[in-house]
Amino acid sequence: MAELIWQPFGLTADRREVELWTLRAGRYAAQVLTYGGILRSFTVPAGEGERDIVLGCETLAEYEAQDKYLGALVGRVANRIGGASFDLNGTTYPLAANNGPNCLHGGIRGFNQAVWQAREENGALVLSYVSPDGEEGFPGRLQVRVTYTLTADGVLTLDYQAESDADTLCNLTNHSYFNLLGHACGSLKGQQIQIWADAITETDENSTPTGILLLVENTPFDLRQPMEFIQGLAMEHPQLTLGNGYDHNFILSCQPRSPMHLAARVTGGGLCLECYTTQPGLQLYTANYLDGTPGKEGASYGPRSAFCLETQAWPDAVHHPQFPNVVLRAGESYHQRTAYRVTSF
Template sequence: MAVKKQSFGKLSDGTEVFLYTIINEKGESVSVTEYGASVVAINIRDRERNLRDIALGCSCAADYEEQTACLGGVPGRHANRIGKGRFVLNGEEYSLAVNNGPNHLHGGPTGFHRRVWYGKVVDDDSVVFSRLSTDGEEGYPGNLMVSVKYTFTNKGRLVIRYKALADRDTVVNLTNHTYFNLNGHDSGSVNGQYLHIWADSFTENDSDCLPTGRVVSLDSEEGKAMDFREDRTIGEKIEEDNIHLKNGSGYDHNYILENRKDGLAARAYSKESGICMECYTTQPGVQFYTGNFLSTSNIRGKDGANYQDRDGFCLETQHFPNAMACPQFPSVVLKAGELYKEKTEYLFSVME
């Protein structure tokens, strides 16, 4: 194992950003950058033992600064949506930027995925990114010290550990927004790739993709198009006449992970490449998103790639969106002095 550090270029304000590549004994690697604590590349061996980069991304920091798809980033302080950019905490109402229709998304216009983190190699297989989010940043209360640790092992396991500590009660919901394509980042649509999600229900979205508080069973008639409890292709039902798919412009929904076994939340695989990815998490939900707006996200892709809608999919492990307005959802409140601690793992293997 080894970690290689190199310049990833400069941002518009002249700040130099670095890239860290963790390489295992099989020659597989994961590259992560200080800009947004973002995953830039995941090189995995396919059925023929050839390396394929299965993470959508850009070639330099400046391109990450321009794109609007949150490619590989760690959004926060609160990932996903908060209705109308408002929440009440300890009797006080907080107003956040509205940057996604009528709602607040991914921590605001300059959420964590648009900040430069401090990177540090901590072992021959791990990099930690950390930053201080100050009181009032993007409207959130309290100083929050946050870190994200990436570990990539010889067994092809990418482990992401999140920690945060605040000096005032605040809200925190961290995730990773990597877009995966198990045939390679520049190979086109993911509609033919297979997915299984260990969930019996999901949270209903309104027409602005904001959870209403209602939970929909996958056993219901309206839930059939959303059901991934048996392996099926991502694209099999994505064009069906279903209100939930219409509201998300495809899949962009929070699945409730009540049926995890040993933390297993989802599994995806490609018959073409043979690459299989299992997702394990301590979090109660996973946002399955099919990259429905990639073509309009101002992305200059790696290797000259021109990403189109549904060229990648995300499995964003998380607490539920809009939880502050839905008290029946798991809480996203982090009390002062309490440690926020979550973990997600992506295990890569080959199906022969």
């Protein structure tokens, strides 16, 4: 069971109070902000004593100024909705086009900019947020809870739950940027990625899924055996060119699974990070569009200085009936879980 400590972290530009919660268990510690549910740091035991492996900002103002979703919870719908609209029960719902023609990560003011309510519960941190009917164009009043737990053996778990009073869409994830050499390292050199997936969802020039599933065999996306990030990124493939690197949904399953299964493993710098999830997809993103974002302790985060493992339903699923369903019916419960386990070797 983790020890929880909270402290103020300042006021947003519109004067909302933000808290910083620290979970400590053994030699591990995680900091979570009520602004955006942001995982601000994840400090783990390493050769030099301890190492913070999550990118983050020094101040709340810096978080508000950046648009890279550093460490944030994203929703109502993670990733892209093509055409920034969808049809549900015979009604068309227009959304904000904040990523070319797409609605990305819930719109202009998604869950990453909400101030969540926090409470301690049995050694865990529970964040809750009520998204009103019509927020960012989505129907239904959606009640969301995300529970963070940390154990002394290095497992950080995010448990997502939601209910709506009307049919809506729901696909939640966390957008933490990891670097196993340390948040300020600036490079993915020396780190290997492995993902248990036989295919990815193909995207077009706008990063919108086409509906086609591409087998990973004989491509840079064949990460079924460990591969250096740098090696994969140096390969030539039309999908890598379109994404400016890895920014793709890997197909873990055609349906959500329970219990959690091992989705990905990253090693480097004497550390191993394993990602377990109940979700059917994993978006691997190699921070291709970080652009000198100011970070903690004076760091500056540039392109390809970190990786994201965004567990999720497949992007743009509402427009592809063959994809796992992201419709949350009124009165039903949304429940997904993801865990990041960090060990040293």
